[in-house]
Amino acid sequence: MKKIKVLSGAALSLSLLLAGCGEENSATSSQGNGGSEKISVILKASNEEYWKIAERGALDAGEKYGIDVKVMAPASETQVDQQISMIQDQFTSGTSALVLAPSQPTTVLNALGQYKDSDTPVIFLDSDAEYANKVSFVGTENFSAGKMGGEFLADKLSKGDKVAIIRGQLGSTTHDERTNGAEEALEEAGLKVATVQAADSDKDKALTVMQNILQSNPDIKAVFATSEPMALGALRAVESKKDDILVVGFDGTTEGLNSIQADGLTAEVAQDPYQMGYLSVEAAAKKLNGEEVEKRIDSGTEIVTKENVEEALSEIKKYTGK
Numbered sequence: 001m002k003k004i005k006v007l008s009g010a011a012l013s014l015s016l017l018l019a020g021c022g023e024e025n026s027a028t029s030s031q032g033n034g035g036s037e038k039i040s041v042i043l044k045a046s047n048e049e050y051w052k053i054a055e056r057g058a059l060d061a062g063e064k065y066g067i068d069v070k071v072m073a074p075a076s077e078t079q080v081d082q083q084i085s086m087i088q089d090q091f092t093s094g095t096s097a098l099v100l101a102p103s104q105p106t107t108v109l110n111a112l113g114q115y116k117d118s119d120t121p122v123i124f125l126d127s128d129a130e131y132a133n134k135v136s137f138v139g140t141e142n143f144s145a146g147k148m149g150g151e152f153l154a155d156k157l158s159k160g161d162k163v164a165i166i167r168g169q170l171g172s173t174t175h176d177e178r179t180n181g182a183e184e185a186l187e188e189a190g191l192k193v194a195t196v197q198a199a200d201s202d203k204d205k206a207l208t209v210m211q212n213i214l215q216s217n218p219d220i221k222a223v224f225a226t227s228e229p230m231a232l233g234a235l236r237a238v239e240s241k242k243d244d245i246l247v248v249g250f251d252g253t254t255e256g257l258n259s260i261q262a263d264g265l266t267a268e269v270a271q272d273p274y275q276m277g278y279l280s281v282e283a284a285a286k287k288l289n290g291e292e293v294e295k296r297i298d299s300g301t302e303i304v305t306k307e308n309v310e311e312a313l314s315e316i317k318k319y320t321g322k
Contacts, residue, residue, distance in 0.1 A: 039284045040095040041277070042086050043073035044103045044126070049253050049320060050273050051101075054125070056319040057277025058099065065285040070095075077103045087111040097121040097284040105129035121287045125280045126273075127174065135287050138280040138297040140271050142174050145301040146181025146226065149248050149269045152303050153182075153222050154189030156246060156266075161221040162194040164213045166230045168201040175201075178226040178250060186224075194220060199230045206233030214241055222246035228256040228268065235264050252304055254316055260309045267305045270312060274319055275299040 041058045043051045055071045062069030070090075074082040080103050090098060091114045098115060102108040105127055112131060115122055121135045128137040153163060163186055168175035183193050194217045199206035206225065213220060214237060222245060223238075225231035231249025238245045249256050252270025259265040276299040283293045304312045 037096040037288055038068040038070060038094070039097045039099060039281055039288075040090040040093075041069060041071040041099040041125075041281065042083060042090065042101065043071065044077045044083070044101045045075065046073040047075050048077075049316070050251070050271075053316065053319045054101070054273040054277035057274040057279075058281045059277075061278040061281035061285070065282065067281075067285050067288070069281055074103075080104050080107055084108060084111045088114070091115055091118075091120070095120065097123070097288055099123045099125055099280045099284055101125040102127050102129055121284055123280050123283050123287075125276055136280075136283045136293050136295055136297055138276055138283060139299055140276075140301055141296075141298045142177035143181040144298075145250070145269050145271070146178035147185045148181075148301060148303060149178075149224050149250065149267075150182035150185025151189070152267055152269075153224060153246060153248060154185055154191055157189075157191055157221055159190035160192065162192045162217060162219055164194050164210075164217065164220050164223045165196040166199050166206055166209055166213075166223060166225045166234055167196060168198065168226050168230070170198050175226045182224045182226075199225075199233065201227040201229055203229040203233035203236075206230035207236050210234040210237035214238070214243065220245060222248070222266075224248050226250050228253060231256065231265055231268070232259060235259065239264075252302075252312065254313065254320075257304060257309050257313050257316070260304060260306055261313070263306070267303055270302050270304045272300045272302075274315075
């Protein structure tokens with residue numbers, strides 16, 4: 001099987017820049033070996049480190065399996081209509097398989113109607129969706145990851161200590177699972193979940209929410225946030241009151257890891273977007289080759305603390321070049 005050349009970090013950045021010049025609100029990169037099969041990967045956004053790392057994983061899997069891979073995304077996760085247009089355009093252009101990280105899982109289902117009729121393999125990345133012809137979901141097992149965060153705090157605290165949880169949007173399955181996992185671990189350890197409040201994954205909202213929590217629960221010992229921006233917002237509130245409160249976040253991108261390194265955040269439950277990208281393209285390639293593919297593929301998580309943050313940052317630099 002003919003191997004394909006992976007774009008270097010500089011070449012990849014140039015390809016994204018050129019793509020951005022052609023269409024202001026999106027970015028596209030691709031690599032291929034001239035074969036007849038093509039895997040289209042549509043991510044949630046092109047302007048975030050997390051998705052750039054997922055893209056690197058997808059392209060590397062394309063090299064490994066000797067198959068054409070095209071990666072694209074709107075500029076931001078809020079541009080759902082543009083993501084839907086990309087889904088439709090890739091079907092029209094004749095993609096062999098689709099890897100999709102849906103910004104709004106329920107909204108994109110109508111756009112997948114043509115894929116269902118043609119039996120084109122569809123793999124969901126990062127966010128799952130109720131799609132009848134889904135080959136697999138590749139991403140974080142959020143309940144287990146949330147439980148990991150709760151267990152970390154339980155190991156640092158004493159029975160009876162109070163913990164607050166700041167979560168993402170109400171109704172979000174992802175944040176439901178992370179919250180429920182953390183609650184279960186904390187309660188099993190004899191800790192008290194004093195309050196669970198939503199801050200919509202927004203740093204400024206989390207700051208305000210945490211300020212209110214500190215007023216109503218001055219004896220709080222820790223906070224678990226189900227996304228990194230909320231953890232950083234909560235940290236600002238804690239630092240302004242000079243309280244000795246543990247703050248654990250979720251995601252593990254450079255900003256959060258830098259905070260751990262600087263003795264800000266206590267820890268993060270770090271996801272692995274590189275593996276998400278790699279394993280989802282691998283699953284698509286195997287399906288096209290007639291192989292069995294697991295229905296759910298866990299891309300893995302780990303707890304990052306001051307002890308292993310340097311290693312985690314080095315891994316990110318390998319994929320981003322920064």
